Amino acid sequence: MRLDGRQTYDYRTIKVTFGTDYGCCFVDLGKTRVMAQVSCEIVAPKESRPNEGIVFFNIELSPMASPTFEQGRQSELSVKLNRQLERCLRNSKCIDTESLCVVSGEKVWQIRVDVHVLNHDGNLMDASSIAAITALCHFRRPDVSTQGDEITVYSPEERDPIPLSVYHMPICVSFSFFQQGTYLLVDPCEREERVMDGLLMIAMNKHREICSIQSSGGIMLLKEQVMRCSKIASVKVSEITELVGKALENDRKARKAGEKCGFAESLPQERITALKTDKTPVEAMDVTEKVDDIIQKAEVPPLSVPSPSLPVPGVGQVGQNTWGLDEEEEEEEEGEEDRDSSGEEEEKGTKTQKEKDKGSQTADLIIIDEVVELSDSEEEEVVILHPDT
Amino acid sequence: MEACSISNLKLREFGCEQSLLSRPDGSASFIQGDTSVCAGVYGPAEVKVSKEIYDRATLEVLIQPKVGLAGVRERSQEQCVRETCEASLLLSLHPRSSLTLVLQVIHDDGSLLSCFLNAACMALMDAGLPMSCLFCGVTCAISADGQIVTDPTAAQEKESRALMTFAIDSTERNILMSSTKGSFSVHELQQCIVVSQKASEKMFQFYRDSVKRRYSKYL
Numbered sequence: 001m002r003l004d005g006r007q008t009y010d011y012r013t014i015k016v017t018f019g020t021d022y023g024c025c026f027v028d029l030g031k032t033r034v035m036a037q038v039s040c041e042i043v044a045p046k047e048s049r050p051n052e053g054i055v056f057f058n059i060e061l062s063p064m065a066s067p068t069f070e071q072g073r074q075s076e077l078s079v080k081l082n083r084q085l086e087r088c089l090r091n092s093k094c095i096d097t098e099s100l101c102v103v104s105g106e107k108v109w110q111i112r113v114d115v116h117v118l119n120h121d122g123n124l125m126d127a128s129s130i131a132a133i134t135a136l137c138h139f140r141r142p143d144v145s146t147q148g149d150e151i152t153v154y155s156p157e158e159r160d161p162i163p164l165s166v167y168h169m170p171i172c173v174s175f176s177f178f179q180q181g182t183y184l185l186v187d188p189c190e191r192e193e194r195v196m197d198g199l200l201m202i203a204m205n206k207h208r209e210i211c212s213i214q215s216s217g218g219i220m221l222l223k224e225q226v227m228r229c230s231k232i233a234s235v236k237v238s239e240i241t242e243l244v245g246k247a248l249e250n251d252r253k254a255r256k257a258g259e260k261c262g263f264a265e266s267l268p269q270e271r272i273t274a275l276k277t278d279k280t281p282v283e284a285m286d287v288t289e290k291v292d293d294i295i296q297k298a299e300v301p302p303l304s305v306p307s308p309s310l311p312v313p314g315v316g317q318v319g320q321n322t323w324g325l326d327e328e329e330e331e332e333e334e335g336e337e338d339r340d341s342s343g344e345e346e347e348k349g350t351k352t353q354k355e356k357d358k359g360s361q362t363a364d365l366i367i368i369d370e371v372v373e374l375s376d377s378e379e380e381e382v383v384i385l386h387p388d389t
Numbered sequence: 390m391e392a393c394s395i396s397n398l399k400l401r402e403f404g405c406e407q408s409l410l411s412r413p414d415g416s417a418s419f420i421q422g423d424t425s426v427c428a429g430v431y432g433p434a435e436v437k438v439s440k441e442i443y444d445r446a447t448l449e450v451l452i453q454p455k456v457g458l459a460g461v462r463e464r465s466q467e468q469c470v471r472e473t474c475e476a477s478l479l480l481s482l483h484p485r486s487s488l489t490l491v492l493q494v495i496h497d498d499g500s501l502l503s504c505f506l507n508a509a510c511m512a513l514m515d516a517g518l519p520m521s522c523l524f525c526g527v528t529c530a531i532s533a534d535g536q537i538v539t540d541p542t543a544a545q546e547k548e549s550r551a552l553m554t555f556a557i558d559s560t561e562r563n564i565l566m567s568s569t570k571g572s573f574s575v576h577e578l579q580q581c582i583v584v585s586q587k588a589s590e591k592m593f594q595f596y597r598d599s600v601k602r603r604y605s606k607y608l
Contacts, residue, residue: 019495019496020423020496020498021496024455024496031410031411033409033410035493035495037455037456039456060453062429062453062491062493063429063431063451063489063491064410064412064413064416064427064428064429064453064491064493065412066412067412067431067434067489071451112456114455114456114457116453116455116493118410118427118429118493119410119411119412119413120412121411121412272602272603272605273406273407273408273409273603274404274405274406274407274599275404275405275406275595275598275599275602276402276403276404276405276420277402277403277404277595277598278402279399279400279401279402
């Protein structure tokens with residue numbers, strides 16, 4: 001007898017709901033809550049497979065789901081879940097990627113599946129795999145037509161979007177083992193997961209084909225145990241597939257009949273913690289009087305803006321410019337420069353200054369026509385070098 | 390661009406559910422029309438030494454978009470929500486603790502920032518954190534022909550000339566935070582502020598109704 005009263009092979013209640021747009025689905029596995037969203041984009045294909053589209057999976061362990069999940073996503077659990085989802089869905093070739101090709105070698109559809117874990121109460125893998133495959137079955141991609149070199153992507157209003165071609169629906173079933181394989185539990189909840197010895201995940205579809213098996217935790221299982229688990233998994237998978245099929249069917253009928261679908265509609269009305277209101281008008285009777293009142297009472301902002309120029313210690317021009325300069329030198333870096341247009345000459349002056357600074361690398365003094373001291377050298381005496389002409 | 394015409398101001402239907410997630414200390418989902426957001430709060434909890442403040446709680450806000458990773462837009466929205474929450478939470482009652490608020494976009498059909506604010510307030514209430522006032526978010530859009538639209542949809546937002554979101558407090562209807570985009574005159578700004586204050590009354594009445602329903606003995 002388990003903590004929540006289930007038997008060994010019992011799954012928690014599974015609820016599948018859909019969002020407003022195609023490709024958005026929520027799965028509740030007991031209290032574990034997961035949301036999946038599918039989106040698509042046209043990109044260049046991989047070089048090794050120019051005829052096939054790309055499917056990309058991503059499981060986000062939201063910090064909302066558990067206090068132990070943090071924002072930086074490289075935790076071990078996150079890597080494990082991502083890898084398992086990829087193996088389950090990509091390696092089993094459940095999506096026909098060749099139908100995602102638009103122009104061979106140049107443009108293909110990239111389908112992106114984002115799974116967000118909203119509440120972690122155990123068995124994230126099962127919930128994520130159900131959400132991902134359901135969202136892929138629910139998703140519709142825009143219609144595309146090619147005319148020579150041009151590709152036209154039609155918006156949903158112009159032409160109906162097309163569903164993806166899904167060959168089969170692999171679903172993960174998790175088994176947890178306790179006391180060196182003596183006890184076995186299906187669909188562990190979070191507390192059971194914390195104390196289990198090992199976990200066995202079997203991904204299977206309703207045709208009794210195993211898509212992937214993963215055993216972790218270092219427990220040693222006998223052949224009979226693994227066979228038994230796979231038999232249990234096939235029963236569970238067929239039940240879950242039926243449930244998902246029914247949910248997809250209901251949603252399709254509702255959309256066809258033009259009912260409003262989405263998260264808003266699935267807000268449970270009979271719950272005491274939920275409340276919904278209809279469109280409410282806002283009274284705007286005395287708005288204009290109030291506004292005029294406020295504006296009159298407010299202070300008038302100063303109309304003149306202080307000039308942006310700053311007083312600067314003199315950056316005067318130094319004598320005649322004897323250097324042949326190109327005008328498109330680097331712009332002044334000092335922030336203390338006067339930016340008015342009247343300061344152009346001064347700016348040119350400082351430019352020439354910097355040129356001279358660069359030109360004379362050895363001497364601290366800068367010589368032009370007159371002998372002028374311009375450096376902040378710490379030497380007491382001024383040494384005049386004879387300029388080499 | 391002086392006065393805008395104001396007529397037929399409406400708020401879309403809204404709904405809220407509290408305590409829908411079992412792990413967070415407080416959680417709420419808020420729906421405005423088709424825009425829907427889920428919020429979860431953890432706290433007061435232990436804080437990392439690098440982030441602790443000696444006399445107040447450290448509030449951290451995380452916004453998760455639906456597709457892809459969080460970027461600069463989410464960071465600026467987080468900043469807006471965080472400043473509003475810090476203004477209304479009594480942080481000095483929990484020094485050296487951390488409060489984490491996580492917001493997940495479920496569907497975006499316009500007025501997203503105000504939906505974040507509303508969901509945040511309901512989640513903080515659900516978690517039982519001490520607050521000096523409640524706050525709500527209202528979005529106003531000024532359309533190209535000068536009409537003020539409250540609670541715009543994504544299509545209305547796209548065609549608007551200016552978009553403003555205000556966070557309004559419950560005690561004196563003051564503005565806690567404002568985030569604007571687009572060009573508008575001072576007169577228009579004041580009009581939108583007054584309109585938002587009127588709309589916030591409906592929101593606060595809704596908060597009151599949903600909490601009353603929650604703690605009532607009969608449905």
